[in-house]
Amino acid sequence: MQNVLEADLPGAADALTSFLRRWHCSGATFIKVEQAPGFRLVSELAFWGFPPLSIALVDLRRYPLVSLSVHACPYCEQRSLVALIAAPPHHCAAPPPLVHLLRCLPPAPPSRVRASRAAMPLAQRSDDPSESRYCGVEAAYSADVAHTLHSSLDAGFDFVVAPLVDPLYRPSAVERSPDGSAPRIPFAGSDLDLAPSQWSSHVVGKVAPWLDLDGGDPGVARDSETALKQQLSWATHLSLQAVLLPPPLPLRCGNYARCVNQVLRGSATSATQLWLRIPALAPDLEAAEGTRHEDAAAQQREAVSGRRVNDSWEWWDHFRTLCEHHNQLSVALDCGSSLPSASALERWKGEPMRAVLLSSGAFLSNKRGFPCLSKRHQQFLATCFRHNIQVVLTDPDPSASAPAGAPLDVEGDTAPVGPPSTAEDGSNGHVTIPTRHPLRLHLEYIAHLYQKIPPPSEQDRFEAGYRDFLQAPLQPLMDNLEAQTYETFEKDAKKYSQYQLAVAGALRDRVPEEHAAATTTVVMVVGAGRGPLVRASLAAAHETQRRVRVYAVEKNPNAVVTLHHLVALEGWQDSVTIVSCDMRAWDAPEQADILVSELLGSFGDNELSPECLDGAQRFLKPDGISIPAEYTSYLAPITAAKLHADVRAYNDLEHFETAYVVKLHSVATLSPPQPVFTFAHPNRAAVIDNRRYTKLVFSTDEDAGSATLHGFAGYFDAVLYKDVHLGIEPATATPGMFSWFAIFFPLRSPLYLPAGADLEVHFWRCVGPTKVWYEWGVTAPTVSSIHNPNGRSYWVGL
Ligand SMILES: C[S@@+](CC[C@H](N)C(=O)[O-])C[C@H]1O[C@@H](n2cnc3c(N)ncnc32)[C@H](O)[C@@H]1O
Incomplete structure (x- = not known):
């Protein structure tokens, strides 16, 4: 779950958006960006030179505003305005959005019913932006939703997945108003039972599982449609971030999908995500449905659609295709004790999967009777954790879940309970869970698995803000790159060390050791930018003890300014000549032995390296070397x-x-x-x-x-x-x-x-x-x- 509270503050986001847009359009320059309690500034802020954790000034003329939304801190209920702005490029012209936090809005009014303690993420790593650190629990219906929420939060869960209405409720069975349109009595508990921020941050609604829109009984289908729409409308009213929908019938979900699609397309303002429950492994239809007749019907559906009815991915694809791939429709994958093959699971990585519903039945017991998971489940969860997918524990049989008197401090690796002793919160490494919950040991085990994930490397941290964001590729031939773009290139030490290796190899091959003192090799760096390939070429000459004369050819006049400064700064006066020119048009004073360039795009030739180098090879000796070859x-x-x-x-x-x-x-x-x-x-x-x-x-x-x-x-x-x-x-x-x-x-x-x-x-x-x-x-x-x-x-x- 994310902490978006747009619906909770009607008008506020709009007002601030238009204020900032006006500010932006009027050519005004800066937005003050500061850290809000409970949030972290993305590490890229620091990367781009903004001081972390404090105040930064963002020049809106350089970083266009992409969107704004209001977020709430899950712990202190403080709200903040969040701006998505564009950041400096990375081999791209239109850079990726970064989330920057703007000034805090007033805190939410005090809750009528406050959770007695804050929820507890699976780990307290600093700088952990992953949604996966929040773990939920599926709860049975209770008229006292506040109690359900409290007991789950007390047990350490971050949110509950709870039915929105009494499962016994049927619209057709309720007395109707005189015009027959709406039930007279309330069909759900009161929205006042929880504070708005509790509804939106700690509750995922669960639509009643009895709904059957495609089973063939028109009365049930009508009742189901009414109930479905009522419950989704109620979820929107509560500003829930997500609602869990019951699974569709295998390849038989036309009516169900139509109703969901109507809801998705009907409420333009609702941001509520719909999580469609899909079993990771399709149940054996014959066993599950119990009759030969159903089996034959399934085979018929398979024959008509050409899809495998026993592959639950097909159920999902069928449903979301009917809903035209709506981006508020996603998957909650229901995992039991068996998982599909690794390759079948792999497909879900590219799908909009938001949650894994992990049944207590999926857990094994270790030698001491504590819950643990198979290696395959562990690997699958590790992948989910890396992809921002949240775990929700479900319990078909609550009485069987917690071994009586189970201690909280069992250690071990393959079947442990409790986190490793290297907890960063300074505690003794054991999760402290104050109340007994049937799934508390399972939660501890999930927390342990989460904490076992290696912390992100420097490169992971750098890349995290760019993951799955579309950026327009650079056009370095047509456009002139900016200083920040060059700076990004220049940070990539590995790229230049590879070039140094290559130039060193070419120098050695070109000039035998015995001629090294008397021979000068002409190296032309074409597309020199701010000089890193010049530096790498000179380092290669130094390393190989070869004499070189270097030309640095660059068509961007701004980069040429830097090159001229570098000549003085780095003492290149005797060895480097700067040429401000397009390589395709340069009238070179001599022929090159080695032509060094880096004009490569992500797809190799897409920044027009072929056309540029074809134009430059006029001044390469007939036996000269091009790097790259x-x-x-x-x-x-x-x-x-x-x-x-x-x-x-x-x-x-x-x-x-x-x-x-x-x-x-x-x-x-x-x-x-x-x-x-x-x-x-x-x-x-x-x-x-x-x-x-x-x-x-x-x-x-x-x-x-x-x-x-x-x-x-x-x-x-x-x-x-x-x-x-x-x-x-x-x-x-x-x-x-x-x-x-x-x-x-x-x-x-x-x-x-x-x-x-x-x-x-x-x-x-x-x-x-x-x-x-x-x-x-x-x-x-x-x-x-x-x-x-x-x-x-x-x-x-x-
Ligand atoms: C991808 S950048 C590489 C810059 C630098 N060599 C580096 O590795 O950081 C490509 C550079 O080639 C320059 N360039 C592209 N086409 C060129 C051309 N036809 N003539 C001269 N320079 C060119 C661009 O201006 C840019 O500075």
Whole structure:
């Protein structure tokens, strides 16, 4: 759950939004950004030079405002205005949004019923932004919701998943008002039972499981529809962040999906997420439904739809396709003692999964009788924790859950209860849970698993703010990069150490040891930026004891200013000549032995390295060396629901025909990446043609089941010199390098990929007089349109 309270403060967010917009449009400059209690400032603030944890000034002319919302601290109920603003780029023109906290709004009015103690996240790590640190518990219906909430919070849970109405309630059985439209008596408990912030921060509503909209009985279906809409409307009234919906019937959910879709499309203002409960493993239909008749019906549904009725992912896909992939519809995956195969589970990584409902029946007992999970469950939860997915403990049989008199301080690894003794809160490492709850030991075990996740590395922390955010790729040829962009590049030590290795290898090969003192090698760094490749080349010369004369060619006049300063600063007067020029037009005074460049985009050639280097090779000696020597782009089909929803949110064709730089995270790769286009330098062909066309056939894993294709992840690998390479293709990615994220090519409509289907994809690199662009399309197992014809939506300027 997030702590969004927009609905709780009607008008406040709007007023502040328009105030800030006016402020922004009027050309005013700064917003004061400060830390609110209970929140952390994202670490990227510090990265971009803002002091952490205090006050920062954000120049709105540089960082456009993306959106605003009101958030509440889950602990102190203090509200804050949160602005999403754009931050400096990272091989992209339109940078990713960062969450910045603005001044606090007045605290919420005192709750009529206060929780006796605050909820307790699974770990108290500093700098932990993950939603996964909050753990919920499914509760049975109680007329006293305050008591349900208190006892769950007291046991250490952060929120409850609780029915919104008495499960015995049926709309048709209630006396109606004279016009027959609405029940006379209240159908739910009072909204005054909890404070607004408690409803919105600590309660996920649960829609009654008796609903049956597709079972064939029209009376029940009508009653179910009324109850469903009543309960969802009530959840919106309470500003609940999410509501858990009962699972659909296998491939038989048309009416249920229609009603949910009506609700999703009807209430423009509601931000309530709908979590559709889906079993991780479809129950054996014959056993579950008990009759041959049902089994035959299931087989018939399978035959008609071409979908496997025994694969619960199909139930989800069926339902969300009917709801047109609405972005407020997500999955709560119900996990019991058995899990599907690893490849089948993998598909969920790219789906909008918000919660794992972990049944107490999924737990094993260790030798001492304490709950623990199988290795497979542990691995699955670890993946969920890394992907912001929350655990909700469920208890079909409360009496069987807690061993009587179980102590809280058992240690161990594979079957432990209680966190490791390295607790950061300074305690003795044991979770202190004051009241007995049937699932308290299970919660302790989940907390232990959460705390076992290794803390994020420096690189993880850097990348966290960029995960699954769409960014427009850079156009370094057409545009001039800004100082902050260069600064980001220059922080990537790994990239330059690879270049140094490559230049050193080329220098050694070019000049034998015995000629080193008497031979000067001409090195031309083309696209020198603010000089890091000049520095790497000089370091390689120093390392190999070779003499070099370096030219630094750069077309960005602003970067050239820095280069001139560096000559004095770093003592390059005798060895480096600065040239302010486009490499394609430079009339070089001599020929180069080695041409060093880094004009690579996330997809290799997408920043027009081929066109630039073809223009520069005029001044490379016939036997000269280009670093890089060649580069290849790669593509892999992916499920990426979040990215697709973000593209769809633009509501135009153009954005579906654009490639984006993205730090891919919640994405499932459906088949390993395959090479697409290769460019080698120097290119001595009589006529150089940089147009390319490739048809790729990806096979998919039959055992993994069907999947949704939202688009393609693109990568590159570059051979700098001989065996020195640099790249982001996952199988061979250069470790510790962060200059490039992947590229994402979306599809206009998500495609259904049946289990084991071959996927046929076409990619073109097209070249015109003033621009280069890609076109792409799918021809099997279904046919998509060709995206971006004539570069109408997305192109790179020459
Ligand atoms: C990706 S940046 C790399 C900068 C620097 N070499 C580094 O590694 O930090 C590419 C640089 O090449 C420059 N550039 C791109 N096309 C160029 C061209 N045709 N002639 C000269 N410079 C060019 C850009 O202005 C930019 O500074």
